Amino acid sequence: DAGITQSPRHKVTETGTPVTLRCHQTENHRYMYWYRQDPGHGLRLIHYSYGVKDTDKGEVSDGYSVSRSKTEDFLLTLESATSSQTSVYFCAISPSSGGSNQPQHFGDGTRLSIL
Amino acid sequence: SQKIEQNSEALNIQEGKTATLTCNYTNYSPAYLQWYRQDPGRGPVFLLLIRENEKEKRKERLKVTFDTTLKQSLFHITASQPADSATYLCARLGGATNKLIFGTGTLLAVQP
Numbered sequence: 001d002a003g004i005t006q007s008p009r010h011k012v013t014e015t016g017t018p019v020t021l022r023c024h025q026t027e028n029h030r031y032m033y034w035y036r037q038d039p040g041h042g043l044r045l046i047h048y049s050y051g052v053k054d055t056d057k058g059e060v061s062d063g064y065s066v067s068r069s070k071t072e073d074f075l076l077t078l079e080s081a082t083s084s085q086t087s088v089y090f091c092a093i094s095p096s097s098g099g100s101n102q103p104q105h106f107g108d109g110t111r112l113s114i115l
Numbered sequence: 116s117q118k119i120e121q122n123s124e125a126l127n128i129q130e131g132k133t134a135t136l137t138c139n140y141t142n143y144s145p146a147y148l149q150w151y152r153q154d155p156g157r158g159p160v161f162l163l164l165i166r167e168n169e170k171e172k173r174k175e176r177l178k179v180t181f182d183t184t185l186k187q188s189l190f191h192i193t194a195s196q197p198a199d200s201a202t203y204l205c206a207r208l209g210g211a212t213n214k215l216i217f218g219t220g221t222l223l224a225v226q227p
């Protein structure tokens with residue numbers, strides 16, 4: 001299995017609080033992605049990174065920010081959590097070659113509940 | 116915009132039968148389609164990638180087809196087993212970011 005660790009695995013917090021989710025990889029892959037998965041919507045891309053300090057928005061980026069200061073770590077921050085951000089969040093990685101069609105390897109997710 | 120659609124209804128089949136899952140896409144044909152398996156509480160796991168010009172790809176008991184006329188990919192599991200029970204996702208490049216977009220997945224339940 002690809003070495004991807006997400007932390008925390010579960011979190012419950014209150015509306016308006018900041019939340020940071022961490023994704024750590026040991027594969028030295030260039031690309032890292034954050035998705036959210038909700039019933040009826042499938043996986044939706046929030047933000048992605050194509051290198052250290054190189055990030056871009058996905059299709060549902062409002063209310064989220066990311067940072068990548070090292071190859072192995074990709075952080076997702078909810079500056080002020082809202083109940084609509086209750087979801088399961090997945091991190092994924094893919095190697096540098098081949099571009100966007102490369103298969104992605106996923107972590108096991110963070111279940112985030114915002115009350 | 117490009118979309119990808121999977122049957123949201125669960126597929127229930129008997130052990131030993133062939134399971135067939137459908138993935139339909141809109142607009143232009145992608146150069147590739149990918150299939151993933153997802154178990155409850157886990158992240159998706161990559162299974163197969165099929166290129167537009169391959170028409171069919173096999174891996175052990177798995178077979179994927181790509182029909183650009185029908186704008187459809189079929190995913191087959193032959194001699195299905197209860198351990199094959201999971202949600203299966205298909206994905207293609209698309210959307211405003213031209214990154215992978217995923218279908219909502221089809222839940223397969225194989226009854227012993």
